[in-house]
Amino acid sequence: MLSIEQIKHIAKLARLGVSDVEAEKFSQQLSSILGYVELLNEVDVKDVLPTSQVTGLQNVMREDTVKPFCTKEELLGCTELPVQLDQIKVKPVMNQ
Amino acid sequence: MLNTLTLTEASQGLRDKKFSSVELTKACLDQIKKHNEAMNAFVLVTEDLALKQAEAADAVLAKGGAHVLAGIPMGLKDIFNTKGVRTTCCSKIIRDFVPPYNATVVDKLSDAGMVLLGKLNMDEFACGGSTEHSCFGVTKNPWDLERVAGGSSGGSAAAVAADMAYYTLGTDTGGSIRQPASLSGCVGLKVTYGRVSRSGVTAMASSWDTIGPFGKTVQDTATVLQAIAGHDGRDATTPMVDVPDYSKSLGQSVQGLKIGVPKEYFGEGTDPEVEKAVRDALKEYEKMGATIHEVSLPYTKYAIAVYYVAMPAELSANLARFDGIRFGSKPSTEADSLLDYYLKVRSEGFGDEIKRRIMIGTYVLSAGYYDAYYRKAQKVRTLIIQDFENAFKNVDVMITPVSPFPAFKIGEKKDDPLAMYLADALTIPVSCAGVPAMSVPCGFSSGTATGGKKLPIGMQIIGPQFSEDLLFKVGSAYEQVTEWHKMKPTL
Numbered sequence: 001m002l003s004i005e006q007i008k009h010i011a012k013l014a015r016l017g018v019s020d021v022e023a024e025k026f027s028q029q030l031s032s033i034l035g036y037v038e039l040l041n042e043v044d045v046k047d048v049l050p051t052s053q054v055t056g057l058q059n060v061m062r063e064d065t066v067k068p069f070c071t072k073e074e075l076l077g078c079t080e081l082p083v084q085l086d087q088i089k090v091k092p093v094m095n096q
Numbered sequence: 097m098l099n100t101l102t103l104t105e106a107s108q109g110l111r112d113k114k115f116s117s118v119e120l121t122k123a124c125l126d127q128i129k130k131h132n133e134a135m136n137a138f139v140l141v142t143e144d145l146a147l148k149q150a151e152a153a154d155a156v157l158a159k160g161g162a163h164v165l166a167g168i169p170m171g172l173k174d175i176f177n178t179k180g181v182r183t184t185c186c187s188k189i190i191r192d193f194v195p196p197y198n199a200t201v202v203d204k205l206s207d208a209g210m211v212l213l214g215k216l217n218m219d220e221f222a223c224g225g226s227t228e229h230s231c232f233g234v235t236k237n238p239w240d241l242e243r244v245a246g247g248s249s250g251g252s253a254a255a256v257a258a259d260m261a262y263y264t265l266g267t268d269t270g271g272s273i274r275q276p277a278s279l280s281g282c283v284g285l286k287v288t289y290g291r292v293s294r295s296g297v298t299a300m301a302s303s304w305d306t307i308g309p310f311g312k313t314v315q316d317t318a319t320v321l322q323a324i325a326g327h328d329g330r331d332a333t334t335p336m337v338d339v340p341d342y343s344k345s346l347g348q349s350v351q352g353l354k355i356g357v358p359k360e361y362f363g364e365g366t367d368p369e370v371e372k373a374v375r376d377a378l379k380e381y382e383k384m385g386a387t388i389h390e391v392s393l394p395y396t397k398y399a400i401a402v403y404y405v406a407m408p409a410e411l412s413a414n415l416a417r418f419d420g421i422r423f424g425s426k427p428s429t430e431a432d433s434l435l436d437y438y439l440k441v442r443s444e445g446f447g448d449e450i451k452r453r454i455m456i457g458t459y460v461l462s463a464g465y466y467d468a469y470y471r472k473a474q475k476v477r478t479l480i481i482q483d484f485e486n487a488f489k490n491v492d493v494m495i496t497p498v499s500p501f502p503a504f505k506i507g508e509k510k511d512d513p514l515a516m517y518l519a520d521a522l523t524i525p526v527s528c529a530g531v532p533a534m535s536v537p538c539g540f541s542s543g544t545a546t547g548g549k550k551l552p553i554g555m556q557i558i559g560p561q562f563s564e565d566l567l568f569k570v571g572s573a574y575e576q577v578t579e580w581h582k583m584k585p586t587l
Contacts, residue, residue, distance in 0.1 A: 007455070014412060014458040015419065015435075016451055017443030029452060032514050034459070037401040037469070043476050050474030051481060052303060053333070054530030055290050055561065060332040074196040080426050090421050091434040 001031045098123035100584070103262040103316035107164050110157050117150040117157065117167025120262075121211055124169040127260045128213065131587050134241055137254040139174055139232045140182055141214040153209040165323055166209025171261040173252045174215040175222055176202055177296040181212070185298050186230035187220045189424045189445025199296025200331065201265065201307060201324045208323050213261055217251030220447045221415065222267055222300045224248050225275055225519050228510045229449040236506070237280060238585040240549040243503040246276030249310070253280035256310045257552075258587060263311045263320050267297060269304045270403050271498075271523025277310055277535040278498035278554025281583065283571070284310045285317045286523075288561045289530035290335050292321075293328030301410035302333075304403075304527050313581055314536060314571035318342040321564060337562050345569040351385035353570065356491030360396040361522050367501040373539030373553040374497050380577055381495075381570075389491055393483040398476050399525035404517055405460050405473035412457025418445065452513060477528050484529040484560075493570055494558040496522055498535045502551035526558055533558040534567045537580040552583075 002010075004023045007030065011018040018026065072086060082089040098120050101109065109115055125143055132138050146169060153167030172178065175185050177195035179202075184191050198206065219229040227235040227250030235250035237243040238258040245254040249266030253276035256264055266273045268286035277284025285308040292307040299305060309320035325339045357378065362371055378388050418424045420441030427440035446454070460469035487494060500522060509516040526533045535554040543550040559566045575581050 010455045014454045015438040017439035039401045045475035048475040048478050051477040070196040
């Protein structure tokens with residue numbers, strides 16, 4: 001069971017703003033989902049290796065060569081934020 | 097009614113100069129104009145672009161030597177980056193995003209002479225099984241407008257089923273191609289993980305995501321896969337496995353084919369009409385000389401739990417980039433700090449299902465829970481993979497239902513996430529194993545429970561990794577002796 005406080009903590013870690021009403025709803029819904037996945041506890045996984053890749057590929061390498069992609073203007077054109085000296089201007093990270 | 101042709105018929109007709117690509121395109125655009133308002137399959141119609149591309153294709157066709165897909169009007173799930181054409185993932189957070197480059201598959205299809213009719217509706221960031229989690233509203237099922245078309249690639253399925261496009265592309269992470277194909281009544285192929293490049297397609301859960309076609313026939317989907325499959329230097333998960341000539345598999349005999357029927361996929365929880373339709377299909381295969389064998393995939397019941405730990409974990413990491421700086425729009429009101437900016441952007445931009453999954457992912461990856469949830473899920477995933485490996489030692493393919501029930505009512509499961517998740521019980525295990533599977537129409541509900549409205553039913557043909565050619569053989573053999581794939585909804 002995830003409490004409303006836990007939901008708010010997780011939401012902040014995930015950079016999601018949630019209202020009190022939402023936190024209560026998500027507390028119930030997430031608790032039911034996490035309750036369901038408890039099913040995994042009945043499986044004996046001793047000596048079983050975890051899977052993170054299903055086709056057996058390992059250490060896929062390529063030449064480190066520069067290939068033309070989009071132009072600088074095209075990429076900077078994707079932002080709504082102010083652009084200054086070819087850089088995107090954001091809120092200050094430090095000294096908050 | 098040129099739009100009712102199959103891709104194969106349309107392509108042949110172009111070659112025989114019976115009609116032009118512009119005529120095919122206009123026929124599809126007319127169908128979209130007539131029915132899209134009611135169905136909401138397309139979220140963007142690129143009429144001018146389509147007609148321009150059709151004219152260009154006609155010029156290439158006139159010269160001869162054109163690609164089999166040249167001039168064939170199609171649609172893309174709105175998760176494929178299209179240079180200069182708005183791509184939203186049906187999320188408010190990037191509602192105005194215009195990509196500066198094409199997905200690899202879009203480049204490949206453009207080179208073949210693609211005619212893009214528009215972008216198709218989906219659950220936000222491909223998270224859902226009903227297209228109800230789209231910022232553009234739900235896609236309606238062409239067989240019954242009160243029901244969902246399935247999801248997450250609901251628009252892609254409905255557009256093909258309603259003859260708005262000859263083929264479409266979608267993505268399948270836990271069933272998002274197969275389930276809507278089954279619910280809407282068309283063919284949908286989930287490929288082997290890595291068979292088709294994912295470059296330029298917004299990632300949902302990276303160790304699960306696949307890209308595949310929807311078509312009116314098995315042959316049509318084979319033609320499309322031929323054009324998009326293969327290694328891509330821009331997607332490191334595409335192995336150097338040769339792409340066979342899929343056309344050679346079509347029309348081949350299934351005499352002696354061993355078909356496995358996993359007992360865990362039938363019975364409790366599966367609608368009797370769905371079970372009957374699939375069992376009837378198995379009888380057709382027996383008549384054609386295939387043999388049926390009961391098999392067991394004992395870890396099936398853990399697949400949903402594995403998926404709903406591992407997928408949100410990967411999703412929460414992938415969606416971190418939608419922060420209003422790297423991707424995403426500014427918040428509606430001024431933020432007073434960077435943290436406040438992130439919180440506002442993401443709470444305004446994401447829908448509830450995305451928020452739920454991001455929070456689950458964040459939780460299961462957090463310190464102290466990683467081993468208990470994520471690591472554990474990855475281990476059980478290994479056991480599910482072994483289930484499939486063991487089964488394929490004894491049989492060539494397996495056949496199961498795709499969805500335990502036909503299309504459900506709009507709103508029926510929207511506020512009960514767990515009920516929606518459980519609807520994917522028969523497609524998720526296949527995704528765990530990364531093997532390919534195809535949904536092929538195999539019957540209809542009787543209509544007694546739905547006021548006389550008959551709803552399509554699909555069967556799932558599952559093969560070992562990189563056996564798409566075998567799926568085409570098995571699927572096309574069935575289409576030669578049945579008519580289900582020719583049934584059309586009354587719009």
